[in-house]
Amino acid sequence: xxxxxxxVPPSAKRxxxxxxxxxxxxAMEAGFRYDNNGRTIPKNVINTLVARxxxxxxxxxxxxxxxxxxxxxxxxMTAEASGDIEFSWVDDAGERGSERAxxxxxx
Amino acid sequence: MPTRRxxxxxxxxxxxxxxxxxxxxxxxxxxxxxxxxxxxxxxxKQGRVTxxxxxxxxxxxxxxxxxxxxxxxxxxxxxxxITILSEKNPRPVIGTFHLTPRNGRALISTRIRLNGAQRxxxxxxxxxxxYWSASADVIVTSSACWDES
Numbered sequence: 001x002x003x004x005x006x007x008v009p010p011s012a013k014r015x016x017x018x019x020x021x022x023x024x025x026x027a028m029e030a031g032f033r034y035d036n037n038g039r040t041i042p043k044n045v046i047n048t049l050v051a052r053x054x055x056x057x058x059x060x061x062x063x064x065x066x067x068x069x070x071x072x073x074x075x076x077m078t079a080e081a082s083g084d085i086e087f088s089w090v091d092d093a094g095e096r097g098s099e100r101a102x103x104x105x106x107x
Numbered sequence: 108m109p110t111r112r113x114x115x116x117x118x119x120x121x122x123x124x125x126x127x128x129x130x131x132x133x134x135x136x137x138x139x140x141x142x143x144x145x146x147x148x149x150x151x152k153q154g155r156v157t158x159x160x161x162x163x164x165x166x167x168x169x170x171x172x173x174x175x176x177x178x179x180x181x182x183x184x185x186x187x188x189i190t191i192l193s194e195k196n197p198r199p200v201i202g203t204f205h206l207t208p209r210n211g212r213a214l215i216s217t218r219i220r221l222n223g224a225q226r227x228x229x230x231x232x233x234x235x236x237x238y239w240s241a242s243a244d245v246i247v248t249s250s251a252c253w254d255e256s
Contacts, residue, residue, distance in 0.1 A: 017211035030220070030251075032197065058209045066193060066201035068169040068218040075204075076212035 006087065006101040012079035013107050020051070020059075022087055023072045024097065030065035044092045046071060053103070054083040079105050137194045138228055145190050145203075145230055146238050156189075156241035158229040167221040167251040174229045176213035176239065180206070186213040188232040195225040220251035 004024040012018045024046065031043025043065060051059040058077045077085075082105045088098040142151060159173040176186045185208045191201040204215050213231070221227075224246040231239050 030197075053209070056209070058207055060205035062203040062205075064200055064202055065198050066191075066196050066220050068220055072218050074173075074214075074216040075206070076210050076214060078209055078211040080209075 004087065004097065004099040006085065006099055008085065008101050008103060011104040011106050014079065014081075014105050016079050017076050018079050018103075019074065019076055020085060021072070021074045022049075022051075022099070023070060024049075024089065024099075025070055026091065028063075028065065028067055028069045028071060032065075042092075046089045046091045049073070049087060049089040051075075051077075052086045052088075053077060054081060058085075079103055081105055137199070138192055141192050141199055142228075142230065144200075145188075145192075146232070149236065149238055151230060151238040151240050153240060155239040156229050156231050158227060158241040158243045160227060160243050160245050162244070163246045163248070164221065165248050167223070167247040167249055169218045170221050170245065170247070171216070172219050172227075173214065173216040174231075174241075175215075176231045178213045178231075178233065180208050180211055180213055182208040184233055184235050185210075186231050187234050189213075189215060190230050191219070192228040192230070193219075193221065193225060194227070196220070196222045201227075221245065221247045223247055223250045 007021040009018050026046050029041055029044040033041045035041050045065050046063055049061045059075050084100045085103055086100040090096045155177045157175045164170040174189050178186050186206045188205055190203040193199045193201055201219050226242055226244050228242045
């Protein structure tokens with residue numbers, strides 16, 4: 001289970017383009033490091049991340065080992081209705097994570 | 108019968124030409140197969156894409172990067188995919204991002220690892236089937252991948 005933090009504006013006007021940011025706690029192990037016994041630490045990165053806004057996919061990222069540890073992503077989306085933005089992701093070990101944040105649309 | 112002077116001159120020109128062609132091949136090579144993978148052979152145009160990255164990055168483990176595309180993200184013509192390619196990383200495709208008209212603005216930003224000073228390339232695929240690209244050079248003081256800690 002990984003921890004994540006999502007940042008969205010506290011409220012938005014209908015039709016406003018808002019900034020969405022997410023940071024996930026994950027080592028994004030590149031597979032090029034060795035442990036104390038000289039064995040390769042296997043590659044394990046978050047390979048897919050999907051953002052859904054009220055159930056509709058708005059953003060998808062395919063990530064590789066070139067993304068820094070504790071990946072951070074920023075993108076924009078149009079606020080249409082109050083609801084949730086939900087992120088879900090999966091890493092090379094098959095471990096899944098998800099996090100959601102409320103979008104408040106006024107007017 | 109060529110004189111000695113003619114012979115030396117010709118030999119020198121030949122040597123220079125072969126060196127030059129080697130150099131050009133080495134420079135144009137690293138991105139070509141990656142670009143073909145992304146575009147499926149479609150032509151790429153320079154422009155419309157802006158790739159923002161510091162000219163000098165202290166820490167190759169986390170280099171801030173921002174890619175934006177001049178596009179109004181209307182449903183008729185919007186950015187569908189953005190990919191980021193590295194010249195010297197062991198895995199050159201850093202990431203691919205899928206956008207939709209719902210994004211409203213074609214901008215993404217993240218932090219990346221870089222294995223040394225190199226050139227980066229961002230390619231955007233538009234819904235009308237065109238591809239646009241931008242590149243940037245970055246100097247990295249302390250590479251990712253070298254640090255065993």
